[in-house]
Amino acid sequence: MSLSADTLLERMELKKSQKLWRNIAVLALILLGLALVSNQVDIPNQASHGSNHIARISIEGFILQDNEKLAILKNLAQDNKVKAVIVHINSPGGTVVGGESYFMALKKIAAKKPVVAVIGSLGTSGGYMTAIAADYIFAYKGSITGSIGVMMQAAEFTELADKVGVHFNTFKSGDLKGAPSPVEKITPKVAQYMQRSIEQVKDMFVNMVADARNMPVEQVEKFADGRIIMGSEAVKLHLIDAIGDEDNAIAWLQEHRNIPKSIKVIDWRLEKKPPLLDEFISTFSGTPDFIEGMFSGGMLALWSQPSQLH
Secondary structure, eight states, X not given: OOOOHHXXXXXXXXXXXXXXXXHHHHHHHHHHHHHHHHHHOOOOSSOOOOSOEEEXXXXXXXXXXOHHXXXXXXXXXXXXXXXXXXXXXXXXXXXXXXXXXHHHHHHHXXXXXXXXXXXXXXXXXXXXXXXXXXXXXXXXXXXXEEOOXXXXXXXXXXXHHHHTTOOOOOOOSSTTTTOSOTTSOOOHHXXXXXXXXXXXXXXXXXXXXXXXXXXXXXXXHTXXXXXXXXHHHHHHTTSSSEEOXXXXXXXXXXXXXXXXXXXXXXXXXXXXXXXXXXXXHHHXXXXXXXXXXXXXXXXXXXXXXXXXXX
């Protein structure tokens, strides 16, 4: 029996619809399976290891104050099975308080056991602030370090608002309350105050470097203008101690801190691995980690180029 053209078209559309919904159902099942697996699998934050070892930790991306990670560092400091720590740093920096919090946490570890830092592609600003807590710093010749300094960014929309006929009325108790504000012109008084605040935090950073690296403040000031410094030059300036990688770090611990060669290096993760579903979704989102940090408030100890934040 022959079918009319309309009937054929209807059947073709039905098959298309069935195929579409079948694919949607399969995708939904896959996502559901990933969610169930990720919720059932408990991925530890730290090494569940009973023997003596060197702990390896990684500090990457935009640095924020993170109480969960700091708690793990505190546990690491108190774990008698951890005989030394190797810190891998690959970060352009982040908030000043974020870098300072890591510095303080690593200093507490270094008071109990040796700590060595290995800077990868980036160890600038807050990333470098973190590194100087270590007893010894390695970097590659091509590592980007330095960028000692701080900044604060504030957008201003007053001229744009005027063009579209929008006016903002702000009532506040003092000239400096809520400054800088995107809906107010930056006055000379506000600019002067903000610059003074920036200089105060910058002086704090310079003094941290001078104390940690056993250098005169005047010497640090010479290159504390925010410039980046390659690893090969950083050795000459005493910002780092030597060119090398993790193997060099282990050898240094064995030679200078009497760490036995038989001790293994074990990863301590500073955060739980994200659920598989979240990891799957984030693969397609492409949202850089630093965006959250840019809106976190506070001053930034940061150097970055867009292509190096991914």
